[in-house]
Amino acid sequence: MAWSTRQLAELAGTTVKAVRHYHSIGLLEEPERASNGYKRYQVSHLVRLLQIKRLSDLGMSLSQIGALGHADQQPDEAIELLDSELAATIERLQRVRAELALLLRHRAPIDVPAGFGAVADQLTETDRAMLLIYSQVFTDDVMRDLLEMLGQPRAHDREFDTLPADADEATIERLAALMAPELHQQHEKYPKLDVAGAPSFGDPERGRNLVAQALVELYNPAQLKVLHRAEEINRGVGEAGGGGESWSPRPPCGTTEV
Helix, strand or coil: CCECHHHHHHHHCCCHHHHHHHHHCCCCCCCEECCCCCEEECHHHHHHHHHHHHHHHCCCCHHHHHHHCCCCCCHHHHHHHHHHHHHHHHHHHHHHHHHHHHHHHCCCCCCCCCCCHHHHHHCCHHHHHHHHHHHHHECHHHHHHHHHHHCCCCCCHHHHHCCCCCCCHHHHHHHHHHHHHHHHHHHHHCHHHCCCCCCECCCHHHHHHHHHHHHHHHCCHHHHHHHHHHHHHHCCCCCCCCCCCCCCCCCCCCCCCC
16 A cells, blocks of 8 residues: 555654655655656655654754664664753753743843843943943853952942933043042952953954944943043043043943953
8 A cells, every 4th residue: 555645744643844855855765656646655654754753853853863864773872962962952951941040030131141140130231231242252250250240339330320421521530530449449359351361252352342342332422431531540640531542341341451
């Protein structure tokens, strides 16, 4: 007895579309055709289709099934590989669940990097954006320093956060003078948070450029002037604009030369 494509799909508990796809990628051999041109599937096709479905249910991709060939060819190696991949997937999902639990416990935004849920309530939208940028620049150990630093908020952060873009020069100078010693202490305690010298993924120069661009786009002009002036104070420059082109972003950015 022979079956049509539709009948074969029904027997295997799959779809005609899936059967045709398996043909197209070489997982299922084409059957002979009857004189009227219709395909005539045999038991061997059904068995192979059921094998494909079984291996797929176990988590194998179609490319892996194709590389394996038939189920009786090197089954131990294939099973060990699949088990290893599933173990890695389970570990990743467990990490994700732990991170989601932390976010729920602290009612934190979902966009903060892994591990930062506990401090998310003290971060502004700009802070969170910079955190995401830093997660692409800093290595894991530097991000741990950053997390520790964020647990020690500075006295003048709120004033900096709410500083209007059109703040006058006197306000900028006063706030810079207040923040300069805090930034200096921060730099002394967490030197790795200096982008100019911190280990980073990929090209360090690219990392510095990325941070510089993010600062300019995320902070308003008055905030940038405060950071720049605070950096000048820490470097002993008497007049604003009189020395260098670097500034120090506030937490969560760390003391950063760009």
